[in-house]
Amino acid sequence: MRLMIYSHDGFGLGNILRMLAICTHLLDSIGELSILVVSGSPMLHSFRLPKRLDYIKLPCLNRGISGKFSAKYLGIAVDETVKLRSELILSAIANFKPDIFLVDKKPYGIRDELKATIEYLKAKLPETPIILLLRDILDHPDITVKEWRKHGYYEAIDKFYERVLVLGTPEIFNICHEYQMPPKVANKVQFCGYIRKELGRKKPNLVLNELQLSPEEKLILVSPGGGEDGYRLIDTYLSSLALLPATYQLRSLIICGPEMPLIEQAALQHKAALYPSVQIGEFTDDLMSYIAAADALVTMGGYNTTCEILSVGKPAVVVPRHKPSQEQWIRAEQLAKRGVLKAIHPDNLTPESLLRSLLEQLDTPQSQISHPAIDLNGLPNISQYIKTLITNKKGVVPSRQSHQSSNKLRDLAILKQV
Structure with a gap:
């Protein structure tokens, strides 16, 4: 089974560290899984990567204190960088043909760079479920609700996403309530708990x-x-x-x-x-x-x-x-x-x-010192959900061979249209 992960990484190490922890746990608990990460992290190469995981490095975007994005290293306009990233992601999806697509944080990606990919999946790989992964808190509710309405994120989740996995607990922050999610969207939310960090290599x-x-x-x-x-x-x-x-x-x-x-x-x-x-x-x-x-x-x-x-x-x-x-x-x-x-x-x-x-x-x-009971089972809960998806798909997913024998010229034509 093939899992593809989109991790945009606009600022800092947080996204990629969190995603690598998830990938490592999934690979340890699901033997038949291979993972391809598509990421803009400039630090991904610095970490020890587990077997059956590889990555495609996207050109880096940087989000400054103002919140505006710019190309971090390339001396080109941000619109050109986003276009390049978008086409790389789409090409990866079309060739890797994942059984599951996991998207980090933004339903349409940074500056809508995932729109073409999501539309391609809907048209050509409709059996591939798209899962949204959110951390416990995105931003102040006033800001997040305004952004999600502006970019059509509620509608995107309702139309394209099978599930929203939240790495947190409603006791700390209930995103369904705080972000005014419509019932159809809230019903797709699953709180997984926070991520328990493994002990280091040295005592x-x-x-x-x-x-x-x-x-x-x-x-x-x-x-x-x-x-x-x-x-x-x-x-x-x-x-x-x-x-x-x-x-x-x-x-x-x-x-x-x-x-x-x-x-x-x-x-x-x-x-x-x-x-x-x-x-x-x-x-x-x-x-x-x-x-x-x-x-x-x-x-x-x-x-x-x-x-x-x-x-x-x-x-x-x-x-x-x-x-x-x-x-x-x-x-x-x-x-x-x-x-x-x-x-x-x-x-x-x-x-x-x-x-x-x-x-x-x-x-x-x-x-x-207070040690309240806070759910730290985020990793096993995500793993269990992915296992369930795989189990459900095994009886209905077309064989990999049939995917690969499809008409390549037709796929190229669709890519150009998207």
């Missing part, structure tokens, strides 16, 4: 030994995710160390993120050199090993980071991004109300507020 004791921590020191891990807009968080954290009372012995491990501009990395490394207890690096593909070893976390509030916090139950101070999307702030605020973490709005971020929140987390006994 905590090994990490602590590598970092040469003394028994008296507390390890603070500081990570802004991909890092493209993480400079302020790390800079503020470094400034807060000058205010640290002498009674606290902290060792800080800072991971800037591979998408932080080099000039900003250099400035932070220069500032970090003032503090012998600080180690700073760019990237690790085994972040969970360091999270598990840390005594507390200072992070931004992306979906993956939240899942890491929920999975390990470590004290955390989260300074979420609030532009161009308010998704991170809404999530952090909801979890802060439940006592899971400390949240600081970016407008209120200062060295004083950051240090105060961090020390409060360190001084709170582990037994007093």
